[in-house]
Amino acid sequence: MxxxxxxxxxxxxxxxxxxxxxxxxxxxxxxxxxxxxxxxxxxxxxxxxxxxxxxxxxxxxxxxxxxxxxxxxxGEVKHLKLANAALRKERDELLTAKLKIRKQYNMLSDFIFKSLRNDKELAYSPDEYCLKQAPDGTVILVLNSEWESGNKKCENSKILCNEKLLGTNICLDAPELDRFELFNSASDSI
Missing domain, CATH: 1.10.880.10 (Transcription factor, Skn-1-like, DNA-binding domain)
Known part of the structure; x- marks a missing residue:
């Protein structure tokens, strides 16, 4: 040809x-x-x-x-899509855990505020007070106005506990960090 x-x-x-x-x-x-x-x-x-x-x-x-x-x-796109899906799943799990922890924190906070009484046997108002953790790990009851005014030392705060509060270890960060961690030895019982 x-x-x-x-x-x-x-x-x-x-x-x-x-x-x-x-x-x-x-x-x-x-x-x-x-x-x-x-x-x-x-x-x-x-x-x-x-x-x-x-x-x-x-x-x-x-x-x-x-x-x-x-x-x-x-091949790279396929690999990146799989990695993206895994990261999205992990993010969703972290968000779910964050919501659960926030719920536990709110429940514990409500319980503490219902249980605490001042000198006149009146309950502390969550609108006036908040729970904070001092740098040494001590959980303290702080006036909201004191905390918001920038007085991070909180001289007039009431110490609630040094180590444990009702069998639950508490670690509460400042609200501007938008991070709450609650470590409970029996979290299902809260």
């Missing part, structure tokens, strides 16, 4: 095969063409065939490279 290039070479009486035109080194091809004393149109045809074949090969290589890149990127 003859190709169009072979037909063109025969039509112009060029005594070279398409393989020779395409595969020979450029210097060798130039030597052969100078020995054959080819016309300008014959030389142009040889160079055109050579250029087109090189272009085909380069286009094929480029397409192969692009396909490899696409497959690699598709």
């Amino acid at each position: 003859t190709t169009t290039y072979e037909l063109k070479l025969k039509a112009l009486n060029i005594p070279l095969s398409v393989d020779d035109v395409v595969n020979l080194e450029r210097k060798e091809l130039d030597k052969i063409m100078s020995k054959l004393q080819l016309t300008t149109s014959q030389v142009e045809m040889i160079l055109t065939i050579r250029r087109r074949d090189k272009n085909k090969w380069c286009a094929f290589q480029y397409r192969s490279s692009q396909l490899r890149s696409i497959k690699q990127l598709a």
